[in-house]
Amino acid sequence: MKTRIVIAILASCLILAWVTAYRTRQNTPELNRMESRPRPKLIIKWKPRNKATAVPVSTRNQLPTAARPAANQLNSKTNNNSMVESPYNEKPAPPRVPAVVGQHRATPAKNKYRATPAKNKYRATPAKNKYRATPTRVPVICRSNEQAKIKSTWFASRINRNVPVFLNKVNSSLAGSARRWWLSNMHRKDISLDAAIRNLIEVVPGLASIRENRASCITCAIIGNAGNLQGSGYGNLIDSKDFIIRANKSPTKGFERDVGALTTHQIVYPESADGYHPGATMLVLPFKEADIRWLASIFTTKNVTRGFWRHVPASVSGASPEKTFTIHPAFLHYVHTVWLSNPPGKWPSAGDVSIVLGLHICDELHVMGFGASKYNRWDHYYTARNANAGLPIARIHHPAVKEASLRNKLQQDGIINLYPGKA
Incomplete structure (x- = not known):
């Protein structure tokens, strides 16, 4: 009996609790809406x-x-x-720290040095490009000749920078052994050399230097008239130099491929002045007193027409006193005695005088158009080349053998760049 009473009481309590819960749920709509709402997804x-x-x-x-x-x-x-x-209910992952991880990955040590490697750093401003970028030419030592001049004791024992190169008011006097040597080669002994020089200086004052205050390396092409220039193809090489110095009659028209087209300086004496290139700086070789009188007359009286072995022009077309220089007689004596070892009775040729002149006014010398033909004759590039072209070496009034030895020695010591031409 008691057991039935307990069961009835428990059943009544359960029914009462269920009814209470149901009524509570009916009276709270907000809670029903939340439970019925679908769960949102996180993106x-x-x-x-x-x-x-x-x-x-x-x-x-x-x-x-x-x-x-x-x-x-x-x-x-x-x-x-x-x-x-x-x-929401997915198992969470362990926490990440992106800032710390990214910091090391963004600037790793390897990438840091790849960005500015030492090799690229020096490639960006190499020494060669540094000087190329400079708009003006900077003073430099020439490619090879200047270094060779320092090393050659043979060259150092002969070069003399104190010898006057061009005649002007400052060095117009000629005395000593140079005067005696120069007068001994003249036929007339009753002339006044000093008066002739003073008269010339009044017309052609000259300059002490022909470099025009250039501080940079001056490259020169010294061009002779030898027949080995035919077919040489040196034209572009010659025209690329700063000074292009030719000697005597040296035509270029029709021979541009081999001898070039430009002329900046030309060495002449009265008998070869008819081949002068108008506009070039004229460098006159005074082998005798008559040459000094002739040079003064072509700009004044024009009355000297008689030369040593042929008539000379009374005037030179295109020449002017401002672009004319007289090679000093003492310089000729210096070439004859020092560089050619004083050969008796022989004058230095205009071609080899131009080479020694280049040693004084140029920094780098390129010499071409010198030497005898295979027939041992002095031929010219503007004439036909054969066994009868030119004069035999024995008849030349210049020390041809010693001049050839001089050129070879200068080439051997690296003082000049000697081009053999086409044999």
Whole structure:
């Protein structure tokens, strides 16, 4: 009897609790709406900073406060540049620290040095490009000749920078052994050399130097008239030099491919002045007193027409006193005695005088158009080449053998660049 009473009481309590819970649920609609609402899904976006890191941008802040998931419920198992949908109840991933990881990956030591390697650093400003970028020419030592001049004791024992090169008001006197040597080669002994020189200086004052205060390396082409220039193809090489010095009659028209087209300086004496290139600086060789009187007359009286072995022009077309220089007689004596070892009864040729002159006014010398033909004759590039062309070496009024030895020695010591031409 008692057991039945207890069971009835418990059943009554259960029924009362269920009825109470039901009524409570009916009276709270907000709670019913939350339970019936579908659970929202969280969308995670990864916006990469660089190849090494990515910062997640979450849209969970857009959800209601009651529906926001906890931070540890987000799924971080994702790849860069991807979109991942993650439910709330997914197992959370261990926390990540993108800033620390990205910091080391963004600037690794290897990439840091790759950006500015030592090799590229020096390639950016090499010494060669540094000087090429300079708009004006800088003073430099020439490619090889200047160094060779320093090393050659033979050259150092002969070069004399104190010898006057051009005749002017400062050095117009001629005395000593140079005067005696120069007068001994003249036929007339009753002339006044000093008066002739003073008269010339009044017409052609000259300059002490022909370099025009140039500080940079001056390259020169010294061109003779030898027949080995035919077919040589030196024309472009010759025209690329600063000074292009020719001797005597040296036509260029029709021979440009072999001898070039330009002339900056031309060495002449009265008998060869008819081959002068108008506009070039005229360098006159005074082998005798009559040559000094002739040079003064072509700009004044024009009354000297008689030369040593032929008539000479009374005037020279295109020449002017401002671009005319007289090679000093003492310089001829210097070439004859020092460089050619004083051969008796022989004058130095205009070609070899131009080479020694180049040693004084140039820094780098390129010499071509010298030497005898294979027939041992002095022929010319503007005439036919055969066994009868030119004069035999024995009939030349210049020390041809010694001049050839001089050129070869200068080439051997690296003082000049001697071109053999086409045999």
